[in-house]
Amino acid sequence: xxxxxxxxxxxPVFEEAPVELRCNYSSSVSVYLFWYVQYPNQGLQLLLxxxxxxxxxxxxxxxxxxxxxxxxxxxxxxxxxxxSDTAEYFCAVSERGGNTPLVFGKGTRLSVIA
Amino acid sequence: xxxxxxxxRHKVTEMGQEVTMRCQPILGHNTVFWYRQTMMQGLExxxxxxxxxxxxxxxxxxxxxxxxxxxxxLATLKIQPSEPRDSAVYFCASGxxxxxxxxxxxxxxxxxx
Numbered sequence: 553x554x555x556x557x558x559x560x561x562x563x564p565v566f567e568e569a570p571v572e573l574r575c576n577y578s579s580s581v582s583v584y585l586f587w588y589v590q591y592p593n594q595g596l597q598l599l600l601x602x603x604x605x606x607x608x609x610x611x612x613x614x615x616x617x618x619x620x621x622x623x624x625x626x627x628x629x630x631x632x633x634x635x636s637d638t639a640e641y642f643c644a645v646s647e648r649g650g651n652t653p654l655v656f657g658k659g660t661r662l663s664v665i666a
Numbered sequence: 667x668x669x670x671x672x673x674x675r676h677k678v679t680e681m682g683q684e685v686t687m688r689c690q691p692i693l694g695h696n697t698v699f700w701y702r703q704t705m706m707q708g709l710e711x712x713x714x715x716x717x718x719x720x721x722x723x724x725x726x727x728x729x730x731x732x733x734x735x736x737x738x739x740l741a742t743l744k745i746q747p748s749e750p751r752d753s754a755v756y757f758c759a760s761g762x763x764x765x766x767x768x769x770x771x772x773x774x775x776x777x778x779x
Contacts, residue, residue, distance in 0.1 A: 584766065595757060596709075596770040603766055642709065650761030650768055651697040651716060656709040 554579040554645050558657035565633055566665050573628040573660045575617075575643030583645040585626040586654065587617055590640045599641070602626060613637075638664045668692045670771035672758050678777045684746040687774045689758030690739055695769075696762050698741045700733055703755040703773070712756075715741065748778045 559574045577583065587599040600611040607619040617628045626643060640661050644654040671690045679685055691698050700712040702725075713723035718735040726733065730752075732744045745752055755775050761768040 586767070588770075595772045596759075598767050601766060644709075648763070650695070650765035651763050653699060653711045653714055653722070654701075654709075654759075654768060655711075658708040 554655045556643050556645055556655055556657035558643055558660050560660050562661045564663045564665060567635055568632045570631050571633050573641050575626045575657060577624050577645050579645060581647060583647060585619060586644045587628050588642045633664045635664050635666060637662060670758055670760050670769050672771035672774050674774060676775045679748055680779050681749055682747040685748050687743045687756055689741040689771060691760030692769055695760035699759040700743050701757045750778045753778050
């Protein structure tokens with residue numbers, strides 16, 4: 553069985569400040585790791601994913617996440633946030649990508665303050 | 667631009683009524699998932715299908731929920747009878763072995779009064 557823990561339910565941060573959203577997972581098998589973002593009243597969009605290879609993965613809008621196998625973590629970071637980054641962020645794991653279920657964390661609400 | 671579509675987007679109904687939610691997966695995707703999002707439980711898997719066959723529906727209350735795929739282009743989730751605790755956002759997602767990710771629909775926001 554797999555589980556995901558997002559340690560912070562809410563993270564307020566000032567615009568242009570750095571942010572880190574924490575994610576830890578537990579699994580008895582190798583997993584794929586994902587971060588999804590949900591803007592208000594919308595569905596989930598994939599932000600980035602780790603499948604294998606380089607442990608640092610990046611998104612097109614400046615977010616990055618680092619897979620740490622020894623700490624079973626996949627923390628999400630951005631060096632400088634914008635107001636438009638205000639959203640809920642979900643960390644998730646699955647045994648494969650497109651055709652096995654995702655197990656989600658409870659989510660972290662990022663609020664960027666002007 | 668291929669997308670997962672869901673209907674209706676919003677549904678308000680009274681306790682005891684039947685609710686049917688529909689999902690059209692992305693063409694060519696062979697796996698369809700139903701997830702439910704609530705404030706208390708977060709996002710949880712209800713059921714999923716591969717090649718139209720149900721693989722896991724352990725997340726669904728069996729006495730009132732049912733999920734089907736009448737054909738490869740349509741997945742349905744039905745609640746009968748509905749209860750206030752079913753109020754949630756229901757997401758459909760689709761994927762395939764060739765892709766590394768699932769694609770989510772916009773969700774159906776269900777309110778049961």
